[in-house]
Each structure stands twice: as structure tokens, then as C-alpha cells.
Amino acid sequence: MSSEERRDQIVAAAIAVFGARGYEGTTTDDVARTAGVSQPYVVRLFRSKENLFLAAMQSSLDQLMQVFRVALADAASDLPVSKRIGEAYVDLLSTRGLHQTLSHAWLLGGHPVIGPAARKGFAQVWRFFRDEAGLDADQARMFLAEGMLINVMIGMRLVDDYGSDPSITELFRACFPTELPHILDIAPRGDEPW
Template identity: 90%
Template sequence: MSSGERREQIVAAAMAVFGAKGYEGTTTDDVARTAGVSQPYVVRLFRSKENLFLAAMQAALDELMRVFRATLADSPSDRPVAKRIGEAYVDLLSTRGLHQTLSHAWLLGGHPVIGPAARHGFAQVWQFFRDEAGFEAEQARSFLAEGMLINVMIGMRLVDDYGSDARITELFRACFPTELPHILDIAPRGDEPW
């Protein structure tokens, strides 16, 4: 495996672990074990947990924007852009930790290094919706709010209570009226580490 491929492997592992455990709850050793490399190798490559988190956050943002742009570039469709981008956002659940790493980043606004990077990334997402997707401000706000709700549902592993708790079942049906079977299939469960 090349050093570039090894770095990608570590960043993917970091995204999964940071997504599940947060910045404070994750160690470089956790990431190393998940990636199947030594902890000194992770530190040698990234120098600090902070840099590792920044790399995972940037990888999550890059993948999010890549998928959103690819969705826009798809051949014209009679389906609304918001619907297509929403489905692409949900499909990103297959990239373990992506949504939750971004959620953790947004919550680290007071961190002296991560905070500014997270704010910059969030502003890029907003700009995408306004400039590239052509959303009005209210439509962009609504889309981001629904995305945050989905992130919370996924992070809490609410899928575990689908079917046994009427409130959670109703919430899933309201949020995913057409994609529910797909969501139930790909959403991480409480007994999964990430």
C-alpha cells in the first residue's frame, strides 16, 4: 500500500471513530487500531489528534461537496434538485462517520483551531446551496435544518427504536417517507462501534 493510500485508510478510520466518539472521546490509538496501523505511525503522519481531526473533517466536507456537485451535474431530471441532493445526503450514510464528524466539528466552534476551520467549511456548504444549487435563503436554511435533524437521529442511533417506540417510528416516517426501507438498512445501530 502506498503512503497516500495508507493516509486515506487512516483518515477513513478517523472519520468513523471521531464520528462515533467525538473529538474529546477519541484517541490516536483508537484510530490506529481501527486503521490497522501503529499509533506511532498515526502520530508521525499527522503530528497530533487535532491535525488528524482536521484531516477527517476536511475529508468529510470534500466527499459531501463532491457528491452534491455530482448530483447537480447529473443529466436533467424531472425530480427537484432538493430531492436529489437530499437523497444523495442520505446515501452518504454508507460512509461511516461522515455526518457525525461534521456534526462534531460544528460543535467545536470555540476550539481555537478546529472552530475556524469548521466555520469555514459550514460557510462553504451554505454557499453551495445558494450559488451552485440555486436555493433561496429560506430553502437553504430549511435543507440544512433537516440535515441537522437527520444527523441527530443517526448519531443517537434512533433506528434502534424504530418499530418499538411509536414516537420514533412516526419521526422516521415523517423524515423519510419514500426512503424508509433504505434508511433502515444503512443507518448505524447502537451495537455498532461506528
């Protein structure tokens, strides 16, 4: 495996672990074990947990923007732009921890290094909706609000209560009227580490 492939492997593991445990709850050793490498190798490559988190956050943001742009460019689709982008967002659930890593980043606004990087990334998402997707400010706000709701639902592993709690069942049906079977299939469960 090349060093770039090994780095990508570590970043993917970091996304999963940071997504599940957050910045404070994750160690470089946790990420190393998940990636199948030694902890000194992770430290040698990234120098600190902070740099590792920044790499995981940036990779998550890059993946998010890439799928948004692919969905936007799909002129053959009969779906409206916001629906195509929404489906792309939901499909990213297959990348374990991606949504939650970004959520953790947004919550670290007071961190002296991660905070500014997270704010810059969040502004990038907003500018995509306004400048590239052509949504007005209210539509962009609604899209971000719904995305945050989905992140909370996934992070809380609410899928575990689908079918047994009427309120949660209703919430899932309201949020995923056409993608529900797909969501129920790919959403992480409470007994999964990430």
C-alpha cells in the same frame, strides 16, 4: 499500499471513530487500531490528534460537496434539485461517521483551530446551496435544518427504536417518506461501534 493509500485508510478510520466518539473521546491509538497501523505511524503522519481531526473533517466535507455536485449535475433526473441533493446526503450514511464527524466539528466552534476550520466549512455548504444549487435563503435554511435533524437521528441511533416507539416511527416516516427501507438498512445501530 502506497503512503497516500495508507493516509486515506487512516483518515477513513478517523472519520468512523471521531464520528462515534467525538473529538475529546477519541485517541490517536483508537484510530490507529481501527486503521490497522501503529499509533506512532499515525502521529508521524499527522503530528497531532488535532491535525488528524482536521483531516477527517476536511475529507468528510470534500465527500459531502462532491456528492452534492454530482447530484446537482444530474440533469437526466426528473427529481427536483433539492430532492437529488437530499438523496445524495442520505446515501452518505454508507460512509460510517461522516455525518457525525461534521456534527462534532460544528460543535467545536470554541476550539482555537478546529472552530475556524469548521465555520469555514459550514459557510462553504451554505454557499453551495445559495450559489450553485440556486436555493433561496429560506430553502437553504430548511435543507440545513433537515440535515441537522438527520444527523441527530443517526448519531442517537434512533433507528434502534423504529417500530417499537410510535414517536420515533412517525419521525422516521416523516423524514424519509420514500427512502425508509434504505435508511433502515444502512443506519448504524446502537450495538455498532461506528
